[in-house]
Amino acid sequence: MSQNWDLLRFFLAVARAGSIAGAAEQLAESSATVGRKLRELEAELSATLFDRSVSGVSPTSCGRAILDHAEQIEQQMLLINEAIYDDDGLxxxxxxxxxxxxxxxxxxxxxxxxxxxxxxxxxxxxxxxxxxxxxxxxxxxxxxxxxxxxxxxxxxxxxxxxxxxxxxxxxxxxxxxxxxxxxxxxxxxxxxxxxxxxxxxxxxxxxxxxxxxxxxxxxxxxxxxxxxxxxxxxxxxxxxxxxxxxxxxxxxxxxxxxxxxxxxxxxxxxxxxxxxxxxxxxxxxxxxxxxxxxxxxxxxxxxxxxxxxxxxxx
Missing domain, CATH: 3.40.190.290 (D-Maltodextrin-Binding Protein; domain 2)
Known part of the structure; x- marks a missing residue:
């Protein structure tokens, strides 16, 4: 498994928005880009992370299983960025x-x-x-x-x-x-x-x-x-x-x-x-x-x- 933070970032946005379009709006990306990133992550994990329907998407059992871990990684990335900013004094x-x-x-x-x-x-x-x-x-x-x-x-x-x-x-x-x-x-x-x-x-x-x-x-x-x-x-x-x-x-x-x-x-x-x-x-x-x-x-x-x-x- 070699997925990176960028793919998890898209996963979190979709989970929070409940739709590809909503995540695209939050991320200022196209829906096509969000969909492609999500497929890349699912391919790397060999798992389906969302159930798709006309009303949007909802996490599968696999999606729910990694959601907390993805949020923890997000928090660590924020702290890393903060450490860099603090070192610069800005x-x-x-x-x-x-x-x-x-x-x-x-x-x-x-x-x-x-x-x-x-x-x-x-x-x-x-x-x-x-x-x-x-x-x-x-x-x-x-x-x-x-x-x-x-x-x-x-x-x-x-x-x-x-x-x-x-x-x-x-x-x-x-x-x-x-x-x-x-x-x-x-x-x-x-x-x-x-x-x-x-x-x-x-x-x-x-x-x-x-x-x-x-x-x-x-x-x-x-x-x-x-x-x-x-x-x-x-x-x-x-x-x-x-x-x-x-x-x-x-x-x-x-x-x-x-x-x-x-x-x-x-x-x-x-x-x-x-x-x-x-x-x-x-x-x-x-x-x-x-x-x-x-x-x-x-x-x-x-x-x-x-x-x-x-x-x-x-």
Whole structure:
């Protein structure tokens, strides 16, 4: 058996993606190349590693038998690369960070120039999709998530607690009497949530408070909701870190929304000791600490105390 790491790398990508096409997208290779590499590995092992179907691929018993070993080899290759980088005194490579879209836009993206200036060899890939990435399948290296972590075996660090409020634009509030009670919301326009956004705790709480309001727009996008509110269309709930990044928004009935959610930074346990991962994690943590120090209240100060990384589970 003379297979090399390159062939195992393709094997792992297919196993994690569940399809040749998905692996090709992750590896930035053609499907033909991925298929050829997989056939080469199967020929060298004299074994079929995946069952093929119209819906994708799934590991055979042989594939499952070597999966853990392939991941261990992957980890050793990462450590070898880290040793080389550390010897040169430079950090290089790509770190993929997944975060909620609003948080990524307002807190992370504006600060990444600082990280690049300090470590120009680091490349940050910022994923702001509403879909939750699977860290165990290496879809990202670091995930910043609002709410309790839901994947087992991940290493987590609590960054703080996110507060929520009800907001309208100054344009919408022109010539309107101040809001003093929840009843003052009656008859006003709201920008309602749909899809996964509607299932968030703050949107469910706001839905109960706004039953007598006019629904001017429904959307499953937080950023579309934000832009609609900024335009003066209506009222909606937002995380405070997002709303406070837009001075034209005014919080109505402060303290009315009781919803809070913990903010976590998560990574795969095999990645936690890599220098580039640790560097990016510390950078993200410092952003949150600076928010507290400057008293912007993007995150409630009570949730911003430093915390040691801990293993988390569902």
């Amino acid at each position: 950090l290089t490579g790509t770190v993929t960070v997944a975060a909620p879209s609003g948080l990524g836009q307002t807190m992370l993206a504006p600060r990444l120039r600082e990280l690049h200036n300090t470590h120009p060899g680091l490349q940050i890939k910022l994923l702001l999709s509403t879909a939750k990435v699977n860290l165990l399948n290496r879809e990202a290296d670091i995930a910043v998530r609002i709410g309790q972590p839901g994947q087992e075996r991940l290493v987590g660090r609590k960054l703080g607690s996110v507060g929520f409020g009800i907001y309208a634009s100054r344009l919408y509030l022109d010539d309107i009497e101040p809001f003093e009670t929840v009843k003052d919301l009656d008859g006003h326009n709201i920008v309602a949530a749909s899809g996964a956004l509607a299932q968030t705790a703050q949107c469910r709480e706001f839905a109960l408070l706004s039953e007598r309001c006019n629904v001017a727009l429904t959307t499953d996008s937080l950023l579309a909701q934000l832009e609609a509110v900024k335009s003066g269309l209506g009222i909606a709930p937002f995380p405070k870190y997002l709303a406070q990044a837009h001075p034209d928004l005014v919080e109505l009935l402060p303290g009315q929304l009781q919803t809070t959610a913990d903010l976590w930074m998560l990574t795969h346990p095999d990645m936690r000791n890599l220098a580039r991962i640790q560097t990016v994690q510390e950078f993200i943590f410092q952003i949150c600490q600076e928010r507290q120090a400057t008293k912007t209240k993007t995150l409630p100060a009570s949730g911003m105390k430093p915390a040691r990384p801990t293993a988390v589970s569902a």
